[in-house]
Amino acid sequence: MPSLESSFLNGLFEDLEKDRLVLPTLPEVALKVRDTLEDDNSSMMDVAHVITHDAALSARLIQISNSPLLRASRQVETVEAAVARMGSNMVRNLVTSIAMEQMFQATTDATDVRLRAAWENSTQIAAIASALSIPQTNLQTDQALLAGLVHDIGILPILSRAEDYPELLDDEEALDNIITSAHVKIGEAILRTWNFSEELVKVAAEHENLSRRHEGPPDYVDIVIVANMQDAYGTDRPYGQVDWSNVPAFEKLGMETDVSAVDMDEANAKIEMVKTALSG
Numbered sequence: 001m002p003s004l005e006s007s008f009l010n011g012l013f014e015d016l017e018k019d020r021l022v023l024p025t026l027p028e029v030a031l032k033v034r035d036t037l038e039d040d041n042s043s044m045m046d047v048a049h050v051i052t053h054d055a056a057l058s059a060r061l062i063q064i065s066n067s068p069l070l071r072a073s074r075q076v077e078t079v080e081a082a083v084a085r086m087g088s089n090m091v092r093n094l095v096t097s098i099a100m101e102q103m104f105q106a107t108t109d110a111t112d113v114r115l116r117a118a119w120e121n122s123t124q125i126a127a128i129a130s131a132l133s134i135p136q137t138n139l140q141t142d143q144a145l146l147a148g149l150v151h152d153i154g155i156l157p158i159l160s161r162a163e164d165y166p167e168l169l170d171d172e173e174a175l176d177n178i179i180t181s182a183h184v185k186i187g188e189a190i191l192r193t194w195n196f197s198e199e200l201v202k203v204a205a206e207h208e209n210l211s212r213r214h215e216g217p218p219d220y221v222d223i224v225i226v227a228n229m230q231d232a233y234g235t236d237r238p239y240g241q242v243d244w245s246n247v248p249a250f251e252k253l254g255m256e257t258d259v260s261a262v263d264m265d266e267a268n269a270k271i272e273m274v275k276t277a278l279s280g
Contacts, residue, residue, distance in 0.1 A: 004167060005174045012161065012182055016189060023190050024156050027099035029054050034096075037088050047091060048080040060098050061091075069141075069274065093142040097126070097149050103156060110169050111159045118159075121231075122149045127274035128227035129220075132253065138217045145274065147203045147220040148227060150196070154187030154204060155179055184208050213248045222249035 015021040032050045036042045052058050058079045065082035066075050076082050083091050104119035106112035126148030133144035158179055162168050168175055187204030199220055206212055207224045226249050232239030244250055244257035251257075 003174075004165070004171075005177055008161075008165065008168060009178055009181055012158065012178075013185070016186060021157055021186070021189075022160070023186075023193050024103055024153070024160075026096065026194055027102055029057060030096045030099040034092055037092055044083050044088065044091075045080060047088070048078075048083045051083065051091075051095065052079050057095065057098055061086075061094065064094060089140065090142045093140075093146045097142075097146050100149055108163055110163050110166070114159055114175075115156075118152060118155050122152060123275055124231055124271075125149075125151060125224060125227045127271040128230055129223045130274045131271050132223050132226055132230075133220075136218055136223070136253065139220065139223065143200075144220060144223050147200055147224050150187070150191060150200060151203050151207045151224045152183060152187065153190050154183035154185065157186055157190075158182055210242060210247050210249075214252075218249070218252040222252045225249040226253055226255065 012021065029050070033047060036047050036050050039046075051061060061079060061082045062076060064070070065085050066072060070085065072085065076085060086094065101119060104115045104122075106115045126145045129148035130141045130145040133139040133141050162175060162178075168178075184205060184207070188201055191201045191204050203220050203224050206221045207228070210225060212221065212225070225247065228239050229242060229244060229247060229250075232242075234240060247257070
């Protein structure tokens with residue numbers, strides 16, 4: 001007789017394969033902003049108009065546009081000025097990043113703690129990824145931020161389904177095993193459904209492959225892998241036990257794998273700035 005863990009996983013993968021698995025949808029404001037940006041007949045003023053319908057989002061974007069993250073010398077006080085300062089790509093990425101927080105809100109107490117932990121971890125990885133991307137000339141910090149936020153997005157449907165299995169919620173080890181086994185494949189499916197760029201889809205699909213090698217310059221998968229390694233350093237979590245010299249992503253980013261040689265002081269200041277921006 002199959003265990004609850006294996007039967008849950010089999011059902012999960014079968015429903016995913018047959019398009020029966022309920023995947024999360026992007027918050028409406030993020031979709032509207034993206035659609036407006038992709039409309040050739042729309043302007044940044046139209047984008048600002050969409051954003052102003054969400055008071056909390058408007059305030060957050062103005063706050064970020066005035067933060068040290070953008071190194072701006074002059075304060076802006078309107079959404080129109082904020083989006084003009086940021087440009088279309090940054091606006092798209094930041095709106096999506098800010099709106100994603102509401103996706104990690106639990107509808108029941110059963111998964112509330114896990115969802116909060118997942119969001120907190122995602123913001124931490126996003127902040128580290130953003131800081132790590134700064135020296136990389138081919139990568140954008142706001143895209144790295146979004147990569148960090150979505151890398152574990154596959155956890156959401158797993159936890160949602162687990163709410164129907166109280167005995168699974170009581171078995172933390174089994175639920176952890178299921179998440180480890182399934183979140184990558186489900187995350188890839190979610191980002192494809194959302195029509196995210198291939199470089200971000202790869203983040204969801206490949207960030208657990210620590211031995212990953214590829215041609216060309218570093219990408220956002222490399223950034224997220226290293227962010228996860230740095231976040232786990234000094235802990236008893238599985239990533240905390242990994243020998244960095246066996247992780248090619250460090251070499252791709254031009255980083256030393258001798259931990260004692262990694263100076264995170266400057267990066268830590270940037271990480272705190274990003275986390276403040278994300279948490280409002």
